[in-house]
Amino acid sequence: MEINTQQARLEVRTHNAELTIRQPKAEQLIEQPPADVTIRQRPGKLSIDQTTAWHNLQFYSSAERTDLVADFGQQDWMKGLERVAREGDELMRIENQGNPIAAHAKQKAVWEIAYNPARKPVHDLVKVSYEARPAEIDVKRNDPVITTKAKPPEFSYKPGRVDISMDQYPRVTIDWKI
Numbered sequence: 638m639e640i641n642t643q644q645a646r647l648e649v650r651t652h653n654a655e656l657t658i659r660q661p662k663a664e665q666l667i668e669q670p671p672a673d674v675t676i677r678q679r680p681g682k683l684s685i686d687q688t689t690a691w692h693n694l695q696f697y698s699s700a701e702r703t704d705l706v707a708d709f710g711q712q713d714w715m716k717g718l719e720r721v722a723r724e725g726d727e728l729m730r731i732e733n734q735g736n737p738i739a740a741h742a743k744q745k746a747v748w749e750i751a752y753n754p755a756r757k758p759v760h761d762l763v764k765v766s767y768e769a770r771p772a773e774i775d776v777k778r779n780d781p782v783i784t785t786k787a788k789p790p791e792f793s794y795k796p797g798r799v800d801i802s803m804d805q806y807p808r809v810t811i812d813w814k815i
Contacts, residue, residue: 638813645807654797661788670779682768690762 691697697705727737 638811641808641810641812643805643808643810645803646805648802648804650800650802652798652800655793655795657793659791659793661791663788664786666784668782670782672779673777675775675777677773679770679773681770684764684766684768686764687762689764693762 724737724741727741731737
């Protein structure tokens with residue numbers, strides 16, 4: 638008797654599972670509002686003093702002109718008083734040789750006019766001053782506006798499987814030899 642056996646053999650085939658994960662980018666919006674800037678510039682102070690220039694051209698205010706004329710009148714009156722006293726003294730001494738009346742007439746016949754053309758130019762006599770005022774600058778910074786919209790991840794799953802089949806069936810053969 639002869640016994641032969643054949644073992645069973647299984648065939649196992651596996652198919653792996655597939656997992657795919659995709660992460661879409663988030664949507665983001667950034668806005669930067671401009672800064673608020675305020676500039677205030679107060680006007681400067683300009684001073685122009687042309688009093689000296691007007692005096693150079695013989696232009697005076699009525700009060701100044703009155704003072705000048707009064708001073709001039711007093712000086713001229715004093716000169717006239719001096720002249721009259723001197724001429725009176727000369728006439729009083731007429732017995733000392735000479736002709737004081739003719740000499741006085743000759744002196745009064747000639748007029749002296751004083752003209753001074755060498756005055757300073759008017760623009761050199763004007764005093765100009767300028768006082769600048771600083772600018773006031775206010776800056777208000779505005780923060781950026783950031784809006785973010787997150788997107789969830791996307792999953793794709795394909796399950797795996799295992800295929801099992803019989804590659805070889807078991808067998809037992811018995812041979813009876815007689």
